[in-house]
Amino acid sequence: MTKEKIVQEENKYIEDTIAQIKMRSNFGNILAVLSMMVFLWASKIFYKRLMSFWKYQKEEKLPEVSLSGRIWEPPSNIDPAQIEQLFFASKNLTPRAFTATILSLVQNRYYKLTRSDQKVGLIFKKYEYYLKKHIRYQISDFRCQIKQNQVRYRKK
Numbered sequence: 001m002t003k004e005k006i007v008q009e010e011n012k013y014i015e016d017t018i019a020q021i022k023m024r025s026n027f028g029n030i031l032a033v034l035s036m037m038v039f040l041w042a043s044k045i046f047y048k049r050l051m052s053f054w055k056y057q058k059e060e061k062l063p064e065v066s067l068s069g070r071i072w073e074p075p076s077n078i079d080p081a082q083i084e085q086l087f088f089a090s091k092n093l094t095p096r097a098f099t100a101t102i103l104s105l106v107q108n109r110y111y112k113l114t115r116s117d118q119k120v121g122l123i124f125k126k127y128e129y130y131l132k133k134h135i136r137y138q139i140s141d142f143r144c145q146i147k148q149n150q151v152r153y154r155k156k
Contacts, residue, residue: 079101079104080097080101080104081093081097081098081100081101083097084096084097102131106131109134110133111132111134112132112133112134113129113130113131114129114130114131114132115127115128115129115130116128116129116130
């Protein structure tokens with residue numbers, strides 16, 4: 001092997017290496033462009049689905065939890081004692097249900113809570129509270145009759 005042949009082989013080897021590097025560089029550029037296109041396509045689909053979700057499928061906020069610790073409220077025409085019996089399937093009532101029933105009667109104005117005028121007790125003086133029957137308004141056929149004052153309103 002002569003020096004010229006060795007230089008020729010070395011030049012050929014250098015040219016082949018440069019060609020491979022260019023081919024790999026071109027392949028890397030093509031792969032980078034394809035991956036960028038796939039990323040942009042996936043981003044576009046994600047954006048469309050996100051906008052669709054925000055527009056059509058987003059759920060409304062849950063209502064606030066009531067004082068009873070539940071999200072929903074029972075129907076207003078059922079007494080608290082009946083609701084407790086339905087929940088626990090028992091005939092016995094708790095003091096909490098009794099108190100709730102009394103307060104619902106006060107709320108519906110069947111009874112009224114009244115306080116004593118003076119405090120009672122030896123050491124710890126407190127007011128006493130009583131239940132009194134509330135004055136009810138009777139409404140029928142657009143007539144309103146107040147029993148206390150005997151004032152009558154009629155539709156003319």
